[in-house]
Amino acid sequence: MQMGTIRHMAIFTLKHTEGSAEIEHFLNDGEKILSSIPVVKNFEVLRQVSAKCNFDYGFSMEFQNQEAYDAYNAHPEHQRFVRERWETEVAGFQEIDFMHL
Amino acid sequence: MQMGTIRHMAIFTLKHTEGSAEIEHFLNDGEKILSSIPVVKNFEVLRQVSAKCNFDYGFSMEFQNQEAYDAYNAHPEHQRFVRERWETEVAGFQEIDFMHL
Numbered sequence: 001m002q003m004g005t006i007r008h009m010a011i012f013t014l015k016h017t018e019g020s021a022e023i024e025h026f027l028n029d030g031e032k033i034l035s036s037i038p039v040v041k042n043f044e045v046l047r048q049v050s051a052k053c054n055f056d057y058g059f060s061m062e063f064q065n066q067e068a069y070d071a072y073n074a075h076p077e078h079q080r081f082v083r084e085r086w087e088t089e090v091a092g093f094q095e096i097d098f099m100h101l
Numbered sequence: 102m103q104m105g106t107i108r109h110m111a112i113f114t115l116k117h118t119e120g121s122a123e124i125e126h127f128l129n130d131g132e133k134i135l136s137s138i139p140v141v142k143n144f145e146v147l148r149q150v151s152a153k154c155n156f157d158y159g160f161s162m163e164f165q166n167q168e169a170y171d172a173y174n175a176h177p178e179h180q181r182f183v184r185e186r187w188e189t190e191v192a193g194f195q196e197i198d199f200m201h202l
Contacts, residue, residue, distance in 0.1 A: 001145070006150070007147075008151075011197060027202065044102070044199075044201070045201070045202050046108075046199040046200065046201060046202065047199065047200050047201070047202050048197060048198065048199060049107070049198045049199070049200050050109075050196050050197060050198035052195075052196045053195060053196055053197050053198070055197075057202075058197075058199055060199075094153075094154060095151050095153045095154055096112060096149060096151060096154050096156075096159075097149065097150045097151035097154070098145075098147040098148065098149060098150070098159055098161075099147065099148050099150050100145070100146070100147060100148070101128065101146050101147065101148050101158075
């Protein structure tokens with residue numbers, strides 16, 4: 001990760017039953033929709049496997065700078081995903097943003 | 102991150118005053134000591150910058166597989182760092198372990 005880059009992560013649990021097709025759909029759609037936003041770099045879909053953390057999944061992505069992050073937050077496809085999918089299918093989440101010191 | 106790799110992260114706050122030399126020492130020593138353990142790959146020292154997350158710093162590292170992760174946990178330098186520094190200087194933390202789906 002280069003200096004100035006922001007690594008944005010959301011760790012989350014879904015309302016769907018473990019192993020269900022709905023989970024696969026959510027993760028696949030999230031990757032497809034969010035990674036297609038041009039400012040989004042290095043998008044990753046992750047499983048959270050520590051027993052000491054209460055969340056099951058993670059999305060991780062990088063923005064070149066704060067302007068790119070702002071463009072992502074304002075992007076219609078991101079806002080639509082949040083409204084139509086995140087707010088209806090996510091049971092709980094934590095956001096984390098990292099920069100190199 | 103390759104399939105099978107585990108990305109281990111700890112996000113944390115320190116007991117020291119923001120901007121103090123003690124914080125710099127903790128982060129520098131953590132990087133030096135932990136990244137020198139042979140199974141630790143891609144060690145990163147990070148600042149957590151989201152206002153929606155209560156932790157200030159992060160260590161991130163990758164292990165090739167569970168055996169490497171177990172070797173890290175059992176390594177004397179890791180255990181010494183936890184005992185002498187982590188348990189005395191860290192005010193709160195959250196562990197997160199990611200694998201690719």
